[in-house]
Amino acid sequence: xxxxxxxxxxxxxIVKLGDIGGDDQITGGFSDVSGLGNEVKxxxxxxxSDRENHPRKIPNVNTTNDVTLxxxxxxxxxxxxxxxxxxxxxxxxxxxxxxxxxxxxxxxCRWVLSGCGPKTYTAGPLAAKGGGEVAMEELHLVAERIDxxxx
Numbered sequence: 001x002x003x004x005x006x007x008x009x010x011x012x013x014i015v016k017l018g019d020i021g022g023d024d025q026i027t028g029g030f031s032d033v034s035g036l037g038n039e040v041k042x043x044x045x046x047x048x049s050d051r052e053n054h055p056r057k058i059p060n061v062n063t064t065n066d067v068t069l070x071x072x073x074x075x076x077x078x079x080x081x082x083x084x085x086x087x088x089x090x091x092x093x094x095x096x097x098x099x100x101x102x103x104x105x106x107x108x109c110r111w112v113l114s115g116c117g118p119k120t121y122t123a124g125p126l127a128a129k130g131g132g133e134v135a136m137e138e139l140h141l142v143a144e145r146i147d148x149x150x151x
Contacts, residue, residue: 008108012101015069017079018094018116031136032070033098036111038146039063064143066119067096073123073135083118083139091117096141099151107151115144 015030040062044055085092096113120140127133 008100008102010100012103012105014099014101016097016099017082018096030069030071033067035065035067036098036146037065039065064113064146067113067116067141067143069139069141070136073137079118079137079139080121083121086118093117093144096143109151110149112147112149113141113143113145114147116141 013030013033015033040059042057043060045058046055050056082092082094093114094116096116097110098113099110100108102108118139119142121137123137124135126135
């Protein structure tokens, strides 16, 4: 990823859901991706003979945040099929890749989420008052690991 004075805009990105490709590729772009993050937890430890009167911080386990994907309802059932398979005991971990694009739509960087599974699916709200808004669906994913890469 080249260094530049201005940050990249956040409105050009591609989401690839796991091993699904070719004719099985999830169709329909996502309008929002949020929650990309990782937290390293620390333990406090101090030897009785330490001269400093405070504990050291020692890194141990880390956790990856849940990630939320949003898109307009387009009638593609593959996301819901993944959820259905998971709840019926046929869980298949997926790799999810979010690629940020620059203004010319060239890849800049990517976040790779490993060991993903669906956690929560919501659709709506649906409103008959004629607001003309898009019907949306939202998928919350769990992930075991997140990595950041240059494109």
